[in-house]
Amino acid sequence: MKVFLTMSLLLLCACQQEVAMSPKPRPAEVVEVGERTRAAPTVLVGEVRSRYESGQGFRIAGKIVQRLVERGALVRKGQVLARLDDTDTKLSAQAAQAALRVAEADLALAQAELDRQRRLFERKFVSGQALDIQDAKFKSAQARVKQAGAEAAVSGNQSRYTQLQADRDGVVTEIRAEPGQVVEAGEVVATIAATDSLEVAISAPESHIGGVAVGAAAEVRLWAVPAKVYRGSVREVAPAADSVTRTFQLRVALPAADADVHLGMTAGVRFDAAAEQAWLLPSTAVTQRDGRSVVWVVDPATGAVTPRPVQTGPFREDGTIVNQGLQSGELVVAVGAQTLVPGQIVQPVRREQP
Secondary structure, eight states, rough: HHHHHHHHHHHHHHHHHHHHHOOOOOOEEEESSSGGBOOOOEEOOOOOOOOOOEEEEEEOEEEEEEEETTTOOEEEOOOOOEEOOOHHHHHHHHHHHHHHHHHHHHHHHHHHHHHEEEEHTTTSSSSSHHHHHHHHHHHHHHHHHHHHHHHHHHHHHHTTTTEEEEESSSEEEEEOTTTTTOOOTTTTTEEOOOSSEEEEEEEEEEOTTTTTOTTHHHEEEEESSTTTOOEEEEEEEEESSTTTTEEEEEEEETTOTTOOOTTTTTEEEEEEOOOOOEEEEEEGEEEETTTTEEEEOOOTTTBBBEEEEEEEEETTOOOOOOOOEEEEEEEEESOOOGGGGGOOOOOEEEEOOO
């Protein structure tokens, strides 16, 4: 009888110890995949610019005596923008023309003398050596004419270079020189921007550059004309970040820009990234497991967690983009995912979401 009582007490203590050692489901903060976690499309702010902006400068040095355009003026290709003092260039051109006429006269004389020497040589009155000497003089006169002609052409060009002409249709966006100022050859006097090829220049932070590629579609809204939406596409993505600002330069072309779009306007650009089924989760919800990005999905019926491989997008300041692997309505562990093991039972605690 004593033995039976002793064994009963031992079995009762063992059962009580096993019940006491059973762990309770630990609380786990979770987020529900749904509209509140849907990733919003990337929206960046930029400035309307021209694709083609060129600095116009004189091809020779000189003193500006006249400027014919103002900032904001619409100009045509070939229109004169400014003029230099052409006194010296005209004198140089006249001197070059005079030198050309002298060389031509010398050539005519050498030609006549060569013809005379040939006739004398045919009659055996002069030697062949004398004829060769005269032929060499004639060829030298020909070369001098070519040289003088080239110098005259250069002097004529220099005279024409005193007029600064627009090399394209567009609008003058900047003036850097005034009458009376002496400028060097190539120094920019005015900047012309083409108005038939407008685009939006954007400085994008590296956290927003993911998923934006050349050819990607975009919607552009001007702050000055918020009711209109312009369709555009990414024309250029800088291959490297700016060394000072650490941003990437983007160019979004606006092929359908109308009269309401002006240079310098501020524009908001929305990129149509594949965000219809993309979700924005807290960065702590995504962990690495066996070299893959995973999230821990909670079974709402049992509370068991399971690692789910997902395809992630760019990391942002407000979380991580998940492009594939999740469905609406699923519960994902938001905090402490790195400590979980498959099949672990948790008590879901929903995170308050804005």
